Amino acid sequence: MNRKWTFVLAAGLMVAVFSRSDNVVSAAPEHSTGIPNLLIDDQPVPFMKNHQAIVRNNRVYVPIGVFEHPSIQANVWVHPNEEEYTGSLINHKVQLTFDTTRTSFSYSDNETDNHKTTIASWNGATPFVHEKELMVPLRAIAEKLGIQVKWNNKTSVASLTTDAEYREQLDTVEEWEDLLGEQPIEEDDVSGEAITEPELSAYFEDNDLAISDYEIVSRYAAVALEIDESESSVFTVERRKNGQLGWDISIKTGANEEGFSVHRTNGFVSVAVYDETLKQEVEYGVVTFFYGKGESKTEKIYFEGNSGFLVKIPDSQVTGTVRLYGKDGSIYEDTFW
Incomplete structure (x- = not known):
């Protein structure tokens, strides 16, 4: 059973x-x-x-x-x-x-x-x-x-x-x-092997995962962004008690009217571009985090042929915007909460 x-x-x-x-x-x-x-x-x-x-x-x-x-x-x-x-x-x-x-x-x-x-x-x-x-x-x-x-x-x-x-x-x-x-190892259990980048790369390849960006967030966990033609998903890869890697259930996000998506989950903001024409037009992106009392913080991302990025959220209370700047001066914008 x-x-x-x-x-x-x-x-x-x-x-x-x-x-x-x-x-x-x-x-x-x-x-x-x-x-x-x-x-x-x-x-x-x-x-x-x-x-x-x-x-x-x-x-x-x-x-x-x-x-x-x-x-x-x-x-x-x-x-x-x-x-x-x-x-x-x-x-x-x-x-x-x-x-x-x-x-x-x-x-x-x-x-x-x-x-x-x-x-x-x-x-x-x-x-x-x-x-x-x-x-x-x-x-x-x-x-x-x-x-x-x-x-x-x-x-x-x-x-x-x-x-x-x-x-x-x-x-x-x-x-x-x-x-x-098959359950994940607890973070305070030091008996397991820490996740490494070569191991993650091999895991993504063995499971045919189209990963655009990832980040190791702890000894036993990494967050990954997968993008296909029309959807993206952010999920956690974890070390399990049997020593193997496994990933959790993720919710897919589709493109907006301009051909990209912005999604907040797992402590990150994901930015994914699906439209090939838009990807070629975008020169860089700016993620702006808004704090209370009018304070804000920005982070710049360069696509350079990539389809998407993960940007770490600095504080759980922030909201923000993502702006993509085209080479011709066009600006594409979306928000996250």
Whole structure:
């Protein structure tokens, strides 16, 4: 059973969660020093150093990655930033989405056709970040995924148990490990090989991608602009956990009435020219970024036979214009927001 589609559904579900008004989480008390043990279908789950289960306010929290276990097989999506972590867990039964600043989460039932989204309270068991690891309440998550939870207070052992119906929905262990291997490496994981320009060039060629411009933006990611005869797309190429490169889903942009396009995405403004006559006429382009209080910044680009460029956006709040200057004095203009 292929679950790659669930990552797309998660992105849509995120919008519903974070566009609403909700109570904001206050500072949580320190966790206890006791470390509980965890069993999944009677098998112990090993924890890496600094990624252990934690008891806080009499609740057991685990690293969100626990739910990727082959006996659970929930797709896990995490997006960290300075102010909050957002995350989703998705299996055959449910989609669950949340962030660490809110006291509630949203979920929808995958076993029905309407996928109605419901808002529910964490009841004091809000997820939090510990040593850069997203910790989630074990019982609340597991039960929503359709898994039975038991706690032995004498032995400090939490037991998760799946039933026969749940297990029938699972992939083989090999299939699940292959799927996990296709996920991108986290940026704070230094064990992977950094992306190199020769590797990217070979990747573009092997996949018949007509790349006009690209930029390596981090150890494991690059942003690329592909242009064909009438459309362009900007997408991220990422190092996956299996060591291979892969790219994300992109939205194509078509030409405007003058034969070029301007599109803002992935932290860049893309400028793409499709009309061959226009490409020959254009001498250079100017990208202008507008800040607040009347401030602006410009960047000049020379085409010299190229079909397009990526221009890094200096600030997430800026808007701007792109002007293409023809050799005969003509000016072609478009805007981005």
